Amino acid sequence: MQDLSDKIPKITLFTMFYFALITISCLLVDDVTILILWILEAIYPQSRIFKNPKGFLFLVLSVLCTVFFIIGSQVHAEIELKKSLIERDKSIEEYAKNKNEIDSLINAEKTFKDGVLENGYRKIKITKHKVIPAGEKGNENGIEPVIAFWFEITNKANERLSPNFSWWEEIDVYQVMESKQTIELEEAPLPDDQFLSTYDEDIKKGVTVQSAVAYYLFDDAAPVDLVYGGFLDGGVYGKTRYQIQ
The missing domain is CATH 2.60.40.1240 (Immunoglobulin-like)
Incomplete structure (x- = not known):
């Protein structure tokens, strides 16, 4: 079998960090097209594959974890926003129910x-x-x-x-x-x-x-x-x- 080790680039910690940083940036701006192109360019530079499969797997898992974390944060933020809106609506409804009583208290003769x-x-x-x-x-x-x-x-x-x-x-x-x-x-x-x-x-x-x-x-x-x-x-x-x- 032909030895391709000298033709396959090694993945470095800097490359992994840089890749993860660009991925997070793409996700934060919600630019899916740039994200896909970036992933393809990072994974298949010049139609090659990574020399170290474990390093490549670790990189993919890191990206996936980052993606899930960001998605989870967004979902959590949306849930909290919905909760705050519900509480606001309840407060408005409660105020509307008690408005007459509140007005009578404020406007009562002193x-x-x-x-x-x-x-x-x-x-x-x-x-x-x-x-x-x-x-x-x-x-x-x-x-x-x-x-x-x-x-x-x-x-x-x-x-x-x-x-x-x-x-x-x-x-x-x-x-x-x-x-x-x-x-x-x-x-x-x-x-x-x-x-x-x-x-x-x-x-x-x-x-x-x-x-x-x-x-x-x-x-x-x-x-x-x-x-x-x-x-x-x-x-x-x-x-x-x-x-x-």
Whole structure:
């Protein structure tokens, strides 16, 4: 049998890497024609065959694995895209179903009269207020007197609410000086230990719970205003004034 070893080119690692790189590039641009021509040119240069069959087999398997990997990645990306579109459609459908309820919550009348704050989401009713001097129960570690408020809160919607966060979200507390200047008061520690484990718990729809808050007084005599206003529009929906003397 004639020895053709000197006429058959050897395949090198560089050739294999270069071949795989060009193959991936062709696949990424989806140019099938160039890919086919490139494979034919690489496998049958000048109508010859590779000298090392194992090397040729390894090259073919590498290319096939690369092709399958790219195809698999594309299929996975398409599946994830379809999933995201389905989730988007579900969200749109869910919003459409609840649009009337959402609109009613947003557009509900917002009031704060006689210590009762109410909107579409919640109702807060102040049941008691008290000035607590420094060192007394409810203000044991304070160095200034505080004004404390006890309140009930009812969740009117399916939104997640917690007692004290809902209070802080809706109500700002000020003292009005004789000069008409208003000073926003700083929040003090919880004035009632019985609410330590419940002040930040979620309230279910239709359920009413109790809690308390306190604020350091800036002045010993100036009245305290609780103001319910809109963060975005800057409007004031209502306020309640408390005398501390």
